[in-house]
Amino acid sequence: MKKSLGVEPYLFPMPVLMISTYNEDDSVNVMNMAWGGICGENMVALNITETHKTAQNIKKRGAFTLSIADIPHIEAADFFGIASGNKMPDKFEKSGLSAIKSDKVDAPIVNEFPITLECKVVDAQSSDYGFRVLGEIINVLADEEVLNDKGKVDPTKLNAFVFDQFQSGYYSIGEKVGQAWNSGAKMMK
Numbered sequence: 001m002k003k004s005l006g007v008e009p010y011l012f013p014m015p016v017l018m019i020s021t022y023n024e025d026d027s028v029n030v031m032n033m034a035w036g037g038i039c040g041e042n043m044v045a046l047n048i049t050e051t052h053k054t055a056q057n058i059k060k061r062g063a064f065t066l067s068i069a070d071i072p073h074i075e076a077a078d079f080f081g082i083a084s085g086n087k088m089p090d091k092f093e094k095s096g097l098s099a100i101k102s103d104k105v106d107a108p109i110v111n112e113f114p115i116t117l118e119c120k121v122v123d124a125q126s127s128d129y130g131f132r133v134l135g136e137i138i139n140v141l142a143d144e145e146v147l148n149d150k151g152k153v154d155p156t157k158l159n160a161f162v163f164d165q166f167q168s169g170y171y172s173i174g175e176k177v178g179q180a181w182n183s184g185a186k187m188m189k
Helices: 053-061 071-082 091-095
Strands: 017-022 030-034 036-040 042-046 063-070 100-101 108-110 117-127 128-144 161-164 169-172
Touching: 017 036, 017 053, 017 108, 017 128, 030 071, 030 091, 030 108, 042 053, 042 063, 042 117, 053 063, 053 117, 063 100, 063 108, 063 128, 071 091, 071 169, 108 117, 128 161
Parallel strands: none
Antiparallel strands: 017 030, 017 063, 036 042, 042 128, 063 117, 100 108, 117 128, 161 169
């Protein structure tokens, strides 16, 4: 029997995404967020509280990078979700991570994260439901260590983790348990 839990944001897994932007003084700001993801072949969608420093930076710069957090950098990734850029302007420096400027968009690339999507803002909307950003993926950068012999990203090499909305936990991912568009093929008969 199922039990009603009311209205909760209960989807699993939720990505742990690092949104990187530049502040007014060109310093780096990074935010940890779970409410975003791929929404088209070359598009990402983000839902951010408009008062976040990241939202303000996105409005001013029209660009951001989106990275996948990995287990070796879980402390810094979590810190980016705890510390507010509005209250702690030097939070990136405190993380001990490093960044370079993207040559594709007006946003930083955090060197330590294994995959980074360089995105330009194509639409941003404020409503009673939040601040929604639609970004076009201009380029994807990946560390060679996470690629397979065909040059494709190997999820087992990412050391990525996901967010658990039920208990606010982080969980590692990586074991392949099936093949998309094949595991259920026998049911087509």
